[in-house]
Amino acid sequence: MSGNTNAKADLLAKLESRSATIAIIGLGYVGLPLAVEFAKAGLRVIGYDVSKRLVDALKKGQSHVQDVSAADVAAVVKSGRFTPTTDEAMLAEADAISIAVPTPLVKTRDPDMSFVIAAAAAIGRHAHPGMVIVLESTTYPGTTREVLLPLLTERGLVVGHDVFLAFSPERVDPGNPVYQTTNTPKVVGGITPACTEVATALYSICIQSIVEVSSPEAAELVKLLENTFRSVNIGLVNEMAIVCDKLGVDVWEVIDAAATKPFGFMKFTPGPGIGGHCIPLDPHYLAWKMRTLNYKTRFIDLASEINTQMPAYVVEKVTHALNGARKAVNGSRILVLGVAYKRDIKDVRESPALDVIRLLQDQGADVAFHDPHVSAIREDGHELAGIALSAKELDAADAVVIVTDHRAVDYQFVVDHARLVIDSRNATAGLSSSKARIVRLSGTTSEPPVAARA
Numbered sequence: 001m002s003g004n005t006n007a008k009a010d011l012l013a014k015l016e017s018r019s020a021t022i023a024i025i026g027l028g029y030v031g032l033p034l035a036v037e038f039a040k041a042g043l044r045v046i047g048y049d050v051s052k053r054l055v056d057a058l059k060k061g062q063s064h065v066q067d068v069s070a071a072d073v074a075a076v077v078k079s080g081r082f083t084p085t086t087d088e089a090m091l092a093e094a095d096a097i098s099i100a101v102p103t104p105l106v107k108t109r110d111p112d113m114s115f116v117i118a119a120a121a122a123i124g125r126h127a128h129p130g131m132v133i134v135l136e137s138t139t140y141p142g143t144t145r146e147v148l149l150p151l152l153t154e155r156g157l158v159v160g161h162d163v164f165l166a167f168s169p170e171r172v173d174p175g176n177p178v179y180q181t182t183n184t185p186k187v188v189g190g191i192t193p194a195c196t197e198v199a200t201a202l203y204s205i206c207i208q209s210i211v212e213v214s215s216p217e218a219a220e221l222v223k224l225l226e227n228t229f230r231s232v233n234i235g236l237v238n239e240m241a242i243v244c245d246k247l248g249v250d251v252w253e254v255i256d257a258a259a260t261k262p263f264g265f266m267k268f269t270p271g272p273g274i275g276g277h278c279i280p281l282d283p284h285y286l287a288w289k290m291r292t293l294n295y296k297t298r299f300i301d302l303a304s305e306i307n308t309q310m311p312a313y314v315v316e317k318v319t320h321a322l323n324g325a326r327k328a329v330n331g332s333r334i335l336v337l338g339v340a341y342k343r344d345i346k347d348v349r350e351s352p353a354l355d356v357i358r359l360l361q362d363q364g365a366d367v368a369f370h371d372p373h374v375s376a377i378r379e380d381g382h383e384l385a386g387i388a389l390s391a392k393e394l395d396a397a398d399a400v401v402i403v404t405d406h407r408a409v410d411y412q413f414v415v416d417h418a419r420l421v422i423d424s425r426n427a428t429a430g431l432s433s434s435k436a437r438i439v440r441l442s443g444t445t446s447e448p449p450v451a452a453r454a
């Protein structure tokens, strides 16, 4: 519509000179690190989020994301380069918009696209010629073209000419000390080659390596392949743990030895199940899309089935181990060690620990937890506060279940003071205990010396 024949050149020039303004929609685990990196690189950043509480905290220089320091947030807010806001109208001031809103599943495991649709509608109200829009939220292939493109064309904007639209998946790995926003290669796929070119120029400002693909659908699928790959391989090693249990073989020994092969093998480790807002959810976006095309994604479904059964498998181990000590789950004091969904982070979203705790409580156990990174967990309106790890608490527990193997926990101290340890992560590998009976995920057990068993 605009007749602005120079939209692309103008935008590229603004990006090149760092005089562009970028708006990030959604300031969570993905959006906040990106906002801070763009601000550090010299762009003016508008951080738009619907949560007033979050925006107020960011304005005060606080950070709710582990990998972003409060000092960094405070510095970019103070410098005026980062403006957190709940005012949607500020999107109109942006030359670039990046969308990082949640893409959860509804109870039936179908995609919940409501956040993306709300963000897209907001953009639709404020888009103008000379704008580049990039969707980062993980989603099913076709979303960028089906949900975002029509909102722009309805405004009379010609994509690839007046405005530029692309998908670029986020690959943040919370807690990873090596790979963060700037040094993790970023995949970009635009609706047209001009869209890809502009989106690449945008991300090149703060990301070292950009990988261009030919379409948004390819970029959407890259993310789904990456996380489906993880889900399937974790499902495979979880099944291998069950196989090893039945064969009386130590699964960790088998995996470690297999991992010495210098080619053709990639190490994955079994555990109590998968958590976080990516691996348990993302493959279902692809499975859902394929269901609409009458195709059943069997690998995804099978991996999901095995992975979601792992908390129950751990609880079965606890039941058997207690049985060996002539105790029932009902009435036993059980201490869960680690509730975050993975090591050294504080995020409990979709954590298998929540399932393990619920299953034990359902059977009448008195469950307590300790996690150096999590002070309390809330589920269905109930709150459970964590306890400090002490010799007294370890000794008082009928069973200690290691669900997440945080590095900050002294596992020698645990096995020296607990009576029974069920280790779902191999955190006690190589430790010898004077007191605890240690039961591992794949069935191998270390017994304490006879004298200590009384």
Ligand SMILES: NC(=O)c1ccc[n+]([C@@H]2O[C@H](COP(=O)([O-])OP(=O)(O)OC[C@H]3O[C@@H](n4cnc5c(N)ncnc54)[C@H](O)[C@@H]3O)[C@@H](O)[C@H]2O)c1
Pocket: 025, 026, 027, 028, 029, 030, 031, 048, 049, 050, 051, 054, 100, 101, 102, 103, 115, 118, 119, 136, 137, 138, 139, 170, 171, 172, 173, 174, 277, 278
């Ligand atoms: N967390 C990760 O490690 C990770 C990694 C890769 C990809 N992703 C994907 O990135 C996307 C975002 O995930 P996240 O973990 O950052 O989510 P998050 O829940 O941490 O943050 C999302 C933010 O978006 C805000 N929001 C919701 N609707 C909004 C709207 N209409 N307008 C403005 N703000 C809105 C929320 O208030 C929240 O602050 C998801 O699609 C997720 O699958 C996440």
